[in-house]
Amino acid sequence: MSIVITGATGALGGLVVDHLLNKNVPASEIVVSVRNVEKGAELASRGIEVRHGDYDDAASLEKSFAGASKLFLVSSPLMDDTVRVRQHATAIEAARNAGVGHIVYTSFAFAEKSTIGLQEVHLATEHMIRTTGIPYTILRNPLYTHIFVNEGLLPAVERGEMITSAGNGKLNVATRNDLALAAATVLAQDGHENKVYNLTAPTAWSFDELAQILSEVSGKKVVHRSTSEAEVVEDLKKAGVAEPLIGFQVYGLYRSVANGELEDTTNDLKNLIGDSITPLKQSVQELFNR
Numbered sequence: 001m002s003i004v005i006t007g008a009t010g011a012l013g014g015l016v017v018d019h020l021l022n023k024n025v026p027a028s029e030i031v032v033s034v035r036n037v038e039k040g041a042e043l044a045s046r047g048i049e050v051r052h053g054d055y056d057d058a059a060s061l062e063k064s065f066a067g068a069s070k071l072f073l074v075s076s077p078l079m080d081d082t083v084r085v086r087q088h089a090t091a092i093e094a095a096r097n098a099g100v101g102h103i104v105y106t107s108f109a110f111a112e113k114s115t116i117g118l119q120e121v122h123l124a125t126e127h128m129i130r131t132t133g134i135p136y137t138i139l140r141n142p143l144y145t146h147i148f149v150n151e152g153l154l155p156a157v158e159r160g161e162m163i164t165s166a167g168n169g170k171l172n173v174a175t176r177n178d179l180a181l182a183a184a185t186v187l188a189q190d191g192h193e194n195k196v197y198n199l200t201a202p203t204a205w206s207f208d209e210l211a212q213i214l215s216e217v218s219g220k221k222v223v224h225r226s227t228s229e230a231e232v233v234e235d236l237k238k239a240g241v242a243e244p245l246i247g248f249q250v251y252g253l254y255r256s257v258a259n260g261e262l263e264d265t266t267n268d269l270k271n272l273i274g275d276s277i278t279p280l281k282q283s284v285q286e287l288f289n290r
């Protein structure tokens, strides 16, 4: 029996494989199911079996999931949620046909409360998994820290002002690496059957706090100013950000933050990975050390 990892050529799945190996799970007990086998060459060089599995090809998935005591099902990265639901359904049906023992799925934190636009595909997938009767663990990941802490902050540091339309709202994000460690912990341990974890950091932060940390790390005073959505849209346009991204950032991300949709926290991540949760300041320092 083996642990089958999907999305292993991507960022999260690749980190989950690294953490499983760090936890001394033998490479011979890990299989990756990837749509591009050539991209899996580096994984194969570490002794991991690489199988072909494409979310658009049920037969390939059923074969690649064979013998899985646990399946780590990474949500598809497509932007078209209607197609994503179909891809996930294909993978879940294939898991049932292959006799998978346990499905671990990457969902979205506090999905019922969310209006950000990502919630429907994840709730649909969670329900689909339950229709199979297969034991499951739902890892409801929050937004990744790097969605907010990235090179896009550097112009704000230059001008000493970070503009959002997020008000005083708080963010319960976590780093991708912390979420990968949590997933590897669930995959390597018993006792997580039929659990739903909201894997937020234990404390949420605001853009005012991010500006304060930016000031400390960069040595230049940066303040956060929350303003109208229209002004933020104009500002992002001037910075050359693509229109669809501007829409998601302002009407998806910032609006959700302002509405308090991303402020809830739990100890679920802490319970899985202990005190190694990456502080916001460390993520900012890593940005400046790149």
Ligand SMILES: NC(=O)c1ccc[n+]([C@@H]2O[C@H](COP(=O)([O-])OP(=O)(O)OC[C@H]3O[C@@H](n4cnc5c(N)ncnc54)[C@H](OP(=O)(O)O)[C@@H]3O)[C@@H](O)[C@H]2O)c1
Binding pocket: 006, 007, 008, 009, 010, 011, 012, 013, 034, 035, 036, 039, 053, 054, 055, 056, 074, 075, 076, 077, 078, 106, 141, 142, 143, 144, 147, 176
């Ligand atoms: N929580 C968040 O903030 C956040 C942010 C972005 C995305 N997500 C979600 O979390 C998932 C994992 O994040 P990530 O950062 O690891 O994303 P990522 O780096 O884009 O990885 C996505 C993985 O899915 C694979 N994939 C794409 N289409 C596939 C198909 N038809 N069949 C089989 N595999 C397919 C990709 O394979 P290739 O290597 O061949 O492309 C890749 O391995 C994403 O897919 C997305 O659903 C969450």
